[in-house]
Amino acid sequence: MHAQFLSFRCFVYSFLVLSTFAFVVATQAYSQSSPTGPGRVERIKVHGKGLEGNLAGDSPDRDVSVYLPPSYQTDKKRHYPVIYFLHGFTDSDDKWYGLTKHWINLPAVVDKALAEGKTSEFIIVTPNAYNRYFGSMYSNSVTIGNWEDFVAEELVSYIDKQYRTIPQASSRGLAGHSMGGYGTLRIGQKHPEIFSSLYLLSPCCMVPNMSGPGDAKMATRMEAVQSVADLDKADFMTKAMFASAASWSPNPTKAPFFLDLPVKNGEPQAMVTAKWAANAPLATLDQYVSNIKQLHALAFDAGSKDESIAANNKILDSMLTNYQIPHTYEEYDGDHINRIAERIEQKMLPFFTANLSAEPVKGGRKGK
Structure with a gap:
């Protein structure tokens, strides 16, 4: 991705x-x-x-x-x-x-x-x-x-x-x-x-995409987004990762974005990665x-x-x-x-x- x-x-x-x-x-x-x-x-x-x-x-x-x-x-x-x-x-x-x-x-x-x-x-x-x-x-x-x-x-x-x-x-x-x-x-x-x-x-x-966020810097940028205002100011790739998560790994219990990212506390999330792979044509x-x-x-x-x-x-x-x-x-x-x-x-x-x-x-x- x-x-x-x-x-x-x-x-x-x-x-x-x-x-x-x-x-x-x-x-x-x-x-x-x-x-x-x-x-x-x-x-x-x-x-x-x-x-x-x-x-x-x-x-x-x-x-x-x-x-x-x-x-x-x-x-x-x-x-x-x-x-x-x-x-x-x-x-x-x-x-x-x-x-x-x-x-x-x-x-x-x-x-x-x-x-x-x-x-x-x-x-x-x-x-x-x-x-x-x-x-x-x-x-x-x-x-x-x-x-x-x-x-x-x-x-x-x-x-x-x-x-x-x-x-x-x-x-x-x-x-x-x-x-x-x-x-x-x-x-x-x-x-x-x-x-x-x-x-x-x-x-x-x-x-x-089986490699999660790709690099540590991307993971840090994603996890730094805590509000809608943060997302609006984010770089293109970070926005793209959030869009992918909203589409392919939604989470109705996780406000404010209602999604699961492919990284959590700096660690790749295998289940999220699997969900994204299931949406790859x-x-x-x-x-x-x-x-x-x-x-x-x-x-x-x-x-x-x-x-x-x-x-x-x-x-x-x-x-x-x-x-x-x-x-x-x-x-x-x-x-x-x-x-x-x-x-x-x-x-x-x-x-x-x-x-x-x-x-x-x-x-x-x-x-x-």
Whole structure:
């Protein structure tokens, strides 16, 4: 875990609290020559029943950014395949959708790909997984709430009811970057009946961390955090360890954080380490081989300079190859973030164009 999170240390940003009311913004296209014009972003709220009562005190009413393709407003009878896109640790949906200044603007990337004929039209949906611990790991926990279930079940159900989707697995894709790539495989390997195609961009946290906090200094920093204020001021790696503990080793009796750290009084905690390992996709993949074989398509990539993540991608590639599971794997010249927009435009969107069905289901539910 320690080595993986170091590869995206630059993600430390403070949380921006936006209005509790939904609002609509138009995105700007890269190219003014697009025959269809830019898509449109709606930011809505979706209530998560499984997020209610989480011990961290985060709201179960989650902001969700929804990209609607250019033809959505004019072709009222058309239904669309959907890509559910999961953001990374310390990120949020508003950063990815151009509502807050960030290193990427996903709608603009999609508009550019559409203008250049590189992609079909999709609805794209991203929930805000930023929480008290700066990221949910898209996992189920009494401390943070049931994020895995929220994405796979509650969010999908809500979007199918409210928008003109094609409500079938063959028309749903799941993708994500970094923590979102982790969430994509974690959720996708359990739910082929919901998502048929997966694309992982630089997925973190794939292997079990059996060495606890990694070093004595990290252990000291973790145990020095005694209050919420301490956590807010902590370094990136310490925050990442608390987020992992909140997601994978919750403890409902241990206020104020309601979690067990992998170290106590300077000593590694074997049971906590075991719990974390049980949430590592490469450790659990063998149990989900039959599910993964049901997927229509699976692809993943990472930059060669994103060394630990690229190395773990090689392990995933080898495991899938041993099971004779078709997949696409690529290592490119880049780091954790510098070519992600390009990869989305040139690889991810064409991948979903080729693999998600654009054929509506007869009698499917109709959204707005």
